[in-house]
Amino acid sequence: MSGEQGAMAGPGASASRRGGDPRAVLEEVRDAIPLRSGAGDDAVGGVVPALVAAPPDAAAVAKLLAVSARHGLTVVARGNGTKLDWGRPPRRCDLLVDTGALNRIEHASGDLVVRAEAGAGLAELDAVLARAGQRLVVDPVVPGSSLGGVVATGLSGPRRALYGPLRDLIIGMTVVRADGVTVRSGGAVVKNVAGYDLGKLHTGAFGTLGLITSVTLRLHPVPSAARHVWARTTDPATARGWILALLDSQTVPSAVEVDWPVEGPIWVQVLLEGAEDGIAARARDVADLLEGAEAAEEAPPGWGVLPGRAGDTLLKLTCAPPDLVAAVQTLRTATERAGVPVAVRGSAGAGVVHAAVPADADPVAVHGAVSAARAALPRGWLTVPRAGADLLAAGLDPWGEVPGLPLMRAVKDRFDPRNLLSPGRFVDGI
Amino acid sequence: MSAPVDPGTLVPQLRAICGDDGVITDIAQRRTYESDGLTYHAAVPGVVVLPTTTAQVAEVVRLCAAHGVPFVPRGSGTGLSGGALPRPDGVLIVTSRMRRILEVDIAARCAVVEPGVINLDVTRAAAPHGYYYAPDPSSQQVCSVGGNVAENSGGAHCLKHGFTVNHVLGLEIVTPRGEIVELGGKASEAPGYDLIGAFIGSEGTLGIATKITVRLLRAPEKVRTLLAAFPGMDDGGRAVSAIIAAGVLPSAIEMMDALAIEAAEAAVRCGYPSGAGAVLIVELDGPAADVDAQFEEVAALCRAAGAFELRSASDPDERARIWKGRKSAFAAVGRISPAYIVQDGVVPRTALPEVLARIAELSARSGIRVANVFHAGDGNLHPLVLFDDSLPGAAERAAEVSGAILDLCIEHGGSITGEHGVGVDKACHMPEMFTPEDLETMAWLRAAFDPDGIANPEKLLPTPRLCGERPGVRTGVHPLVASGKAELF
Structure with missing residues (x-):
């Protein structure tokens, strides 16, 4: 059976056996890369992959994708698997690539830069950076996330209000293309305008343009003091007034959050970070903009994580x-x-x-x-x-109606013309 | 699409689209557009059009596309990499008549502007409300926001506040096929690929931005600026490292060496401390208490690193005096040298001392003087390579030194451009930084937007015609001379 036929499988194709037997076609890499059959808990949005591979390093990822592409196998990447049920289910998943072994972290503390492999956990990354008094300002909105996972889903947390979304912190990226070729864009320096910033395209692309193997990010110093200030109101107009007053103030909040539960009042929550000397005064300024404000060094309940419960x-x-x-x-x-x-x-x-x-x-x-x-x-x-x-x-x-879709399709068609990468998970069936 | 035609034959249709006063055919007038801020590269455009609306831009581009005629977008023409170098066989689309600020929405903290709007005018429009537009390239009094989008412009304060790409929420673009596409807007994170992120910094190769929604920032409560004079560059460099290591994030850290100081003194009498081998300008902004605490810390770190004189400024006039020498530095070297090349390279901050020492060696060995003015906080070097263009071979020797500095940047894991862009000037250097496969992938993006290859061809990516059959392998000197518009840098 030809792999090309598999690549042409359209929407609704079953989860396996369109691109030849994945086990047979990957025989040539079996010595170097651990492979096993997919099981129920490997499912990507309910689609059980035929095979699960755990490449030991980035070079093995490239080798694996080169072979799998030759046979028209469809590929989905998995970091810690916390967001595999995000997006649409893939139309087909012949091969799930587990990036868990790609967990190297190179911290250039003097340059306030880190290069980390996709499988590194945000928590592990944070621990390494903290030793030098630095941090990656990416809040763990979904606890347990890997770096590759947050980048592929483009997920940012509360501090984005001041530091910008995750994509603003990415300065370089290494990606394995659909054809198994490893390519880089950006670099290791924060200020760099050489060439197209392809890392932007991969951020939030749900793995549909390439498999991210490492990311280089800019870091920030850990501030010496932090203070949470919050207030509650049952009146939406009051909440709106607070939010706008906070944004219009010169208190420079790192985050302005809203927590609006099913029942009960709306919470407006502020995070201030900075020099110890100034934090109390800034917290007072913020409290003056609210009514009945409370302040603490610890975050209020539910801070920085998704609303609701797992599986919602x-x-x-x-x-x-x-x-x-x-x-x-x-x-x-x-x-x-x-x-x-x-x-x-x-x-x-x-x-x-x-x-x-x-x-x-x-x-x-x-x-x-x-x-x-x-x-x-x-x-x-x-x-x-x-x-x-x-x-x-x-x-x-x-995804709903997406402005700019024809250009997005054109990009996808150039980067992955055979629809091998996470087919169907992204906008308009991309 | 038929075979390419002479752009001159499109003039009647271009006039119908842009009006008689929106099309320039006169050779003398066209010649005024022959180069951007990098005057070494020059070519007279086939036709120049000055559209006033998005619809006109789209119609012009569609006309070009239908006839296979290349087009080159241009804003204020202050770019420093030849990104707006026209083509004799093409149409130059100048956005300078699209100069309306369409909306200033303070509550949403953004402004919607046309591409020809001058960078500083955005801040001027927002300032009465206590807001500003953060990207501040040195040319901000004349450069356009559309040009900033094309080049992903930064500025001295991008150390803390980021580049154009971090401050654009939405774009309306005309694609190289003449389609009008809205990307993003006041709401961030529109679903789908981040085409805004890909478009910004694409140097006019993915189309023309016709409407730009930019983020406005609340003006800081306090700004303080410190000038520190050091005996030598090493001392200043140690101070920079100490500031970063202390966890302080200034909005700007700028450094000048003795030769740059000498030039600035000759030109504008900036009155920097005499005998300084290096001066450092550190600016802090934010809540007053934070700024004051950090200012004391920075001052102490500078003294510990050997600073022999410190000056502080906290009002706009005093700040302007400190910045005067720095801002005039590029133009000022004209006072101490008949000609010079402005280079733009980046190294990891920790490599700065090593790279500066190697530049000094290069200079000593070649007898070519190099003045150093740079954004020390982010490792973005702007060496000014000085030479006498009346001496035979001097320009070539200076170009060799300039090229060798770029090699040093790459060798130390940096970049061939931090803010001036690739354009036509550095397209042939791209293969020194990226593999053929990296460049092929970039070409995929370009082809997705511009399958016919008519948008600013031969910029950004190397081509065999531009760079030889082995693009990027420099077979001879690449003489570049930037002069005449230095005050714009």
Whole structure:
């Protein structure tokens, strides 16, 4: 059987055996790369991979992809597997590449730069950097994430309000292309405009343009002091006023978060970081902008992680900060009408929040609520990064209408013309 | 698409699109566009158009695409890598008449501008509200936001606040096929690939930005600037390392060596401490208490590293006096040398002492003087290679030194350009930094946007015609002379 036929398999193809027997075609790399059959807990959005490979290093990843591409096998990468159920399920997954062994970390502390392999955990990275009083300002929104996982999903946390999203911290990237060739873009220095910044394209691309093997990032010093300040209100207009007042202040918050649970008041939460001498005064300035503010060195409950519980359907809402409260209200109105509870949490400062809907909610009702909210919001504002099989079966498009789609398709067609990389997981079936 | 035609034959249609006053055919007028800030590279454009609307840009590009005629986008023409070098067989699309600030939305902390808007005018529009636009290239009084998008411009304060790419929320672009595409907007993280991130810094090869939504930042509560004079470059370098190691993140750390100081003194009487082998300018911004605490720390670190004089500024006038010497440095070397080359390379900050020592060796060995002015905080060097262009062979020798400095940057794990871009000037250096496969992948992106290859051809990526059959292997000297527009740098 020809591998090319497999590559042509369209949407809805079954999860295996279109590209020849993956086990047979990968025989030539078996000595160098541990391979095993996929099992239920290897599933990517419910699709069980035919094979799971654990390449010992980046060179082995390249070798593996070169061989698998020759036979038209489809490939999905896995770091710590915390977001494999994000995006759409792949149309097919012949080979799951576990990047766990790619965990080297090279910390150039004097340059405030780190180069780390994709499989390195954010927590491990943090521990290494902390020894030099430095940090990667990427909040572990999903605890246990690998670096490659957060980059592939483009996931940023509270501190993005001041430091920018994850993509702003990436200065270089090494990627294995669909044809198994290893390529780099960017470099090891923060200031660099040589060539296209392809790392931007791979960030948040869900592995559809290449398999990320290492990332070089800019670091920041760990500030000497931090203070959390928060207040609660039941009035959305008050919450909006606080958020805008905070952003308009000169207190330079590292984060301005909103936590809007299913029931109860809205929390507006601020993180201040900086010199010990100034932190108390800044915390007072922030408290003056709120009513009934509380302050502590420790974060309030739920800080910096996704709303809801593991397995919940996850929505993502993005807009300009002044529009955020109204946009959340639009969403809540839609979910209330559908009889579905929704909990919202995220960066009011950046205008990016997540909303959680219980996994067991009626999929038809959730689909209806998302459609209603999308109809009432500008296009591109509401996506559904994590949706269960029932919800997808009910007809939900997790990505919604995407501006610029023809250009995105053109990019995909150049980078992965045979649709071998995470086929179908991204926007419009890319 | 038919075979390429002479762009002159498109003039009637171009006039119909842009109006009679929006098309320049006169040879003398076209010649005024023959180069950008890098005047060594010059070519008279076939036709120049000055559209005023996105629709006109799109129609012009569609006309070019239909006839296989290349086009080159140009903003204010202050670029320093020949990115806006015109083509005699092409149309030069100048955005300088698209100069409206469409919206300043303070609550959303952004502004929407046309590409020809001058960088500093964005800050001027936001300043009454207490906001500013952070990227501040030295040419900010004349350079355009569209040009900044094409070049991913930085500036002295990008050390803390980042580059253009970190401050653009949305783009409306005209693709090389003449389609108008909206990417992003006031809402961040639109679904799909980060095409904004890919487009910024693409040097006009992926299309033309016709509308730009930029982020505005709240002006800091306090700004303080420190000038520290050191006996030598090593001492200044130690101070920089100590500041970074202490966990301080200034908004800018700039350094000048004795020769650059001498030039600045001759040109603008900046009054830097006499006898200084190096001066360091450190600027801090943020909440007042933080700035004051960090200022004392930085001052102490400078003294510990051997600074013999410190000056501090906390109001705009005093700050301007400190910055005067630094900002005039490039133009000022004209006072001490008939001609010079401005180089732009980057090294990891920790490699600075080694690389500066190697540059000094190069200079001593070749007899070519090199003045050093640089963004020390991020390792971005701007060596000024001085020569007398009336002496035979001097330009070539200077170009050799300039090229050798780039080699040093690559050897130390840096970059061939930190902010001036690749353009036509460094396209042939790209293979020294990237493998053929890396470059092939970049070409894929280009082809996705521009399958016919008409958008700013022969810029950014090496071509056999430009660089020989083995692109990037320099077979002779690459003489470049940047002069005349130095005050724009």
